[in-house]
Amino acid sequence: MAKQTKILLDESEMPTSWYNIVPDLPEPPPPALHPGTHEPAGPEDFAPLFPMDLILQEVSMDQYIEIPEEVQDVYKLWRPSPLFRAHRLEKMLDTPAHIYYKYEGVSPAGSHKPNTSVPQAFYNKKAGVNRLTTETGAGQWGTALAFACSLFDMECEVWQVRASYDQKPYRKAMIETFGATVHPSPSDLTESGRAVLAANPDSPGSLGIAISEAVEMAAPHEDVRYALGSVLNHVLMHQTIIGEEALLQLAKVGETPDVIVGCTGGGSNFAGLSFPFLREKMAGRMNPTIRAVEPAACPTLTRGTYAYDFGDTAGLTPLMKMHTLGHDFVPDPIHAGGLRYHGMSPLISHIYELGLIEAISIPQTECFAAGVTFARNEGIVPAPEPTHALAAAVREANKAKETGEETVILTALCGHGHLDMAAYAQYLTGDIVDHDYPEEKVQDALSRLPQVG
Amino acid sequence: MAKQTKILLDESEMPTSWYNIVPDLPEPPPPALHPGTHEPAGPEDFAPLFPMDLILQEVSMDQYIEIPEEVQDVYKLWRPSPLFRAHRLEKMLDTPAHIYYKYEGVSPAGSHKPNTSVPQAFYNKKAGVNRLTTETGAGQWGTALAFACSLFDMECEVWQVRASYDQKPYRKAMIETFGATVHPSPSDLTESGRAVLAANPDSPGSLGIAISEAVEMAAPHEDVRYALGSVLNHVLMHQTIIGEEALLQLAKVGETPDVIVGCTGGGSNFAGLSFPFLREKMAGRMNPTIRAVEPAACPTLTRGTYAYDFGDTAGLTPLMKMHTLGHDFVPDPIHAGGLRYHGMSPLISHIYELGLIEAISIPQTECFAAGVTFARNEGIVPAPEPTHALAAAVREANKAKETGEETVILTALCGHGHLDMAAYAQYLTGDIVDHDYPEEKVQDALSRLPQVG
Numbered sequence: 001m002a003k004q005t006k007i008l009l010d011e012s013e014m015p016t017s018w019y020n021i022v023p024d025l026p027e028p029p030p031p032a033l034h035p036g037t038h039e040p041a042g043p044e045d046f047a048p049l050f051p052m053d054l055i056l057q058e059v060s061m062d063q064y065i066e067i068p069e070e071v072q073d074v075y076k077l078w079r080p081s082p083l084f085r086a087h088r089l090e091k092m093l094d095t096p097a098h099i100y101y102k103y104e105g106v107s108p109a110g111s112h113k114p115n116t117s118v119p120q121a122f123y124n125k126k127a128g129v130n131r132l133t134t135e136t137g138a139g140q141w142g143t144a145l146a147f148a149c150s151l152f153d154m155e156c157e158v159w160q161v162r163a164s165y166d167q168k169p170y171r172k173a174m175i176e177t178f179g180a181t182v183h184p185s186p187s188d189l190t191e192s193g194r195a196v197l198a199a200n201p202d203s204p205g206s207l208g209i210a211i212s213e214a215v216e217m218a219a220p221h222e223d224v225r226y227a228l229g230s231v232l233n234h235v236l237m238h239q240t241i242i243g244e245e246a247l248l249q250l251a252k253v254g255e256t257p258d259v260i261v262g263c264t265g266g267g268s269n270f271a272g273l274s275f276p277f278l279r280e281k282m283a284g285r286m287n288p289t290i291r292a293v294e295p296a297a298c299p300t301l302t303r304g305t306y307a308y309d310f311g312d313t314a315g316l317t318p319l320m321k322m323h324t325l326g327h328d329f330v331p332d333p334i335h336a337g338g339l340r341y342h343g344m345s346p347l348i349s350h351i352y353e354l355g356l357i358e359a360i361s362i363p364q365t366e367c368f369a370a371g372v373t374f375a376r377n378e379g380i381v382p383a384p385e386p387t388h389a390l391a392a393a394v395r396e397a398n399k400a401k402e403t404g405e406e407t408v409i410l411t412a413l414c415g416h417g418h419l420d421m422a423a424y425a426q427y428l429t430g431d432i433v434d435h436d437y438p439e440e441k442v443q444d445a446l447s448r449l450p451q452v453g
Numbered sequence: 454m455a456k457q458t459k460i461l462l463d464e465s466e467m468p469t470s471w472y473n474i475v476p477d478l479p480e481p482p483p484p485a486l487h488p489g490t491h492e493p494a495g496p497e498d499f500a501p502l503f504p505m506d507l508i509l510q511e512v513s514m515d516q517y518i519e520i521p522e523e524v525q526d527v528y529k530l531w532r533p534s535p536l537f538r539a540h541r542l543e544k545m546l547d548t549p550a551h552i553y554y555k556y557e558g559v560s561p562a563g564s565h566k567p568n569t570s571v572p573q574a575f576y577n578k579k580a581g582v583n584r585l586t587t588e589t590g591a592g593q594w595g596t597a598l599a600f601a602c603s604l605f606d607m608e609c610e611v612w613q614v615r616a617s618y619d620q621k622p623y624r625k626a627m628i629e630t631f632g633a634t635v636h637p638s639p640s641d642l643t644e645s646g647r648a649v650l651a652a653n654p655d656s657p658g659s660l661g662i663a664i665s666e667a668v669e670m671a672a673p674h675e676d677v678r679y680a681l682g683s684v685l686n687h688v689l690m691h692q693t694i695i696g697e698e699a700l701l702q703l704a705k706v707g708e709t710p711d712v713i714v715g716c717t718g719g720g721s722n723f724a725g726l727s728f729p730f731l732r733e734k735m736a737g738r739m740n741p742t743i744r745a746v747e748p749a750a751c752p753t754l755t756r757g758t759y760a761y762d763f764g765d766t767a768g769l770t771p772l773m774k775m776h777t778l779g780h781d782f783v784p785d786p787i788h789a790g791g792l793r794y795h796g797m798s799p800l801i802s803h804i805y806e807l808g809l810i811e812a813i814s815i816p817q818t819e820c821f822a823a824g825v826t827f828a829r830n831e832g833i834v835p836a837p838e839p840t841h842a843l844a845a846a847v848r849e850a851n852k853a854k855e856t857g858e859e860t861v862i863l864t865a866l867c868g869h870g871h872l873d874m875a876a877y878a879q880y881l882t883g884d885i886v887d888h889d890y891p892e893e894k895v896q897d898a899l900s901r902l903p904q905v906g
Contacts, residue, residue, distance in 0.1 A: 003526070004464060004529075005464065005526075005529040005530060006464060006529060006530075008461055008463065010461065011457060011458065011459060073456070073458075076457075076458040076459060077458060077459075077537075077831065077832045078832070084530075088604070106559060107832075108828075108831075108832025108833055108834075109832075110871065114832075147832055150828075150829040150830075151541070151829075151830070151832075169874075169875070169878070170623070170871070170872075170874035170875065170878075171874075172878070173874035173875065173877050173878035173881070174834060174871075174874050174877070176877075176878065176881050177825060177828050177829075177834055177874070177877045177881065178828060178829060179829055372630060375561075375603075375630050375631060376603040376604075376630075376631060376632055377603075377604070378530065378561075379530045379531070379560075379561025379562075379567075379600055379604075380561055381561075381627060381630055416871075418563065418623070418627070418869075418871035418872060419623075419871060419874070421622075421623035421624075421626035421627050421630070421872070422622070422623065422626065424626050424627070424629075424630045425622070425623075425625070425626035425629065428626070428629050428630065
């Protein structure tokens with residue numbers, strides 16, 4: 001019998017609920033704090049930014065939340081997404097390991113991001129909001145929110161990190177094709193942006209700065225709200241449909257994962273794949289090692305401090321207890337723009353502190369090498385972000401070769417690299433270097449952590 | 454019950470044969486002629502360019518040819534491809550029509566082209582060929598052949614039409630990521646290229662010129678062969694898996710098409726979708742109108758002459774009876790680079806002459822408008838080529854709105870536009886114009902048609 005390459009689910013098999021891991025954890029995560037009073041933040045503190053449905057999801061203790069039918073309908077434009085067995089990569093690596101990748105690049109925006117942009121646009125529209133502001137790093141999130149807003153007939157305004165805006169004009173074009181407006185960040189449209197530009201007119205920008213700008217433009221207006229593409233509990237929860245589908249798909253071929261690896265920037269792709277498996281692990285139904293993979297130039301989990309910090313550079317957001325390199329730390333301009341975030345999702349940081357997951361960091365040239373190997377065997381050119389996960393999968397496959405074990409490796413290929421080809425061109429001509437861990441810059445940024453309690 | 458958006462097939466349902474329409478036609482197509490003697494060309498005339506397995510497919514009178522297992526295995530990296538019902542587009546157009554699109558952008562190269570690049574690489578490798586040369590216009594074909602060669606461990610050398618090479622650096626990067634080499638065409642590496650450059654150092658190139666260069670570099674070498682991405686019978690036949698799948702998929706939802714529209718450059722995407730349906734039509738099992746859609750700036754079927762002409766500019770190929778604008782006609786640099794070919798597949802030309810299919814031409818601004826509307830409703834940003842088919846589908850949907858009929862429209866969305874975003878950026882800023890039909894240039898080129906019999 002022919003080997004199966006893709007494990008598919010019908011639309012009728014698509015999960016109809018998101019999974020909220022919080023009630024299943026042995027300890028609840030520390031609360032967010034009001035940036036002024038340092039008291040635990042209540043729903044009203046988030047109300048200038050988010051509609052109440054999303055705020056309630058953010059603090060929910062329900063294990064499952066039903067996906068609205070309107071959102072399910074949109075998901076069906078690309079979901080359930082395929083799970084692939086990487087037969088050709090396995091053969092090339094000459095490994096006994098079974099490598100599976102869940103491919104989210106089939107979405108209209110080309111990544112996992114629409115899994116949350118669609119419900120976020122939906123709940124905002126339902127609350128009477130007509131315009132969303134946001135930031136984008138690599139451009140995936142901006143594209144995803146622009147796509148979602150076009151479906152729900154909303155305006156969308158995107159602050160794109162300057163370095164990315166300059167490197168990736170096609171991203172801007174794609175966001176505009178979906179009808180949204182794009183500004184480079186820092187911009188002179190906001191106080192936060194103007195302050196950064198005054199200090200450094202050539203600032204390459206950062207996700208933290210872009211968040212400040214988008215938040216500043218949303219908060220004062222009743223019918224404008226802000227949307228975040230990662231980090232927060234509700235965003236991670238929307239992504240769990242990835243892992244729920246992968247569970248069903250692996251069951252179809254009778255496999256359970258020994259190792260799950262995913263790349264982490266803010267953490268939503270990693271959480272989306274791994275949280276449903278972590279539920280199974282906590283319930284004793286399987287026992288995978290779950291490992292976050294971050295870039296060596298921005299290693300929040302492996303090198304950052306676990307402390308209360310702002311989610312943005314200007315200090316406009318509530319304080320969140322998380323692994324951080326300092327809210328005004330600006331990572332080197334590595335090509336995985338989606339992983340250039342100073343912090344890590346508070347929920348993932350908490351789970352990491354509980355010892356339920358592991359983390360490693362990998363330099364970008366090893367990641368690009370894995371990406372090219374993957375493309376030449378599996379056909380898909382991965383975005384720079386998931387090449388980090390692929391590099392970790394290759395390490396595991398090589399380890400399995402040494403031990404002779406049929407390790408079952410599961411990873412998320414969270415997006416394609418069609419709009420990142422300039423980075424591949426640079427890699428192929430040898431013009432990409434590894435960045436050292438910026439110890440001094442991080443220590444400097446950490447010296448400005450807010451003093452809490 | 455929820456509306457079904459995607460109609461999927463399992464890998465086990467993937468067709469295992471290609472369909473060869475030639476034996477089913479009421480008259481056989483005219484033979485290709487030797488460029489020197491003007492006698493019907495035999496297999497030996499094609500041998501310097503193609504391996505014997507492909508030459509035999511080119512002249513085969515078998516109705517079906519089995520897809521080799523090795524090729525089926527590779528197809529499963531993305532096939533069967535999804536068939537979508539465009540519910541959101543229908544709603545936006547307020548039409549009673551049912552619009553279905555078969556999406557080939559899920560392939561690694563992002564278009565239908567790997568359906569033939571994979572078997573072409575396979576049969577060449579089997580014949581001991583280690584290196585393939587080819588041309589590419591939009592870049593889709595070059596990417597597809599580079600991908601196929603990477604899987605079969607072959608070298609690949611691509612001549613990319615200069616206008617496309619300059620407009621689309623990401624295409625070059627993607628081809629290189631798959632391990633191939635890219636030259637702008639005209640290049641100074643070939644006699645054909647040097648001749649064009651001598652006459653016009655700033656030549657934007659054309660598919661015809663690039664074919665001349667690739668053919669020139671392959672023919673003299675025993676272990677180097679040439680691969681063509683469209684036009685020829687065997688190429689069209691490899692694409693019929695698109696239509697065979699679509700037949701199965703429409704049957705699953707109990708629909709038969711009233712109208713099939715597909716874009717035509719060399720004709721392979723159009724043939725791939727429509728030939729299996731034309732078989733059903735000729736057998737009296739259904740009665741769809743089948744319509745080719747070409748760009749107004751390069752309307753080979755609707756305005757070209759039906760005559761023997763060369764497939765390339767320098768006159769190195771056998772003579773083929775086809776609709777042509779003249780082998781040295783250089784189309785205006787419209788953005789649908791894949792449709793900028795002076796000729797039309799001889800098989801499609803013959804079928805058009807038999808009255809079995811219709812043809813129309815559409816100017817590019819109407820096509821881009823349809824592409825943006827499609828993206829904002831269905832999520833996928835189409836390549837400029839299939840926006841021609843989408844514009845025709847929109848016309849049919851609007852007609853159905855007038856008549857109130859539930860017309861079932863089927864089209865091929867033969868590729869995504871992720872690497873064509875510069876064209877969308879230009880369209881959105883109003884910098885794209887329609888090109889008039891270049892009557893004088895065509896008449897001039899037609900005056901140099903080879904004189905046959």
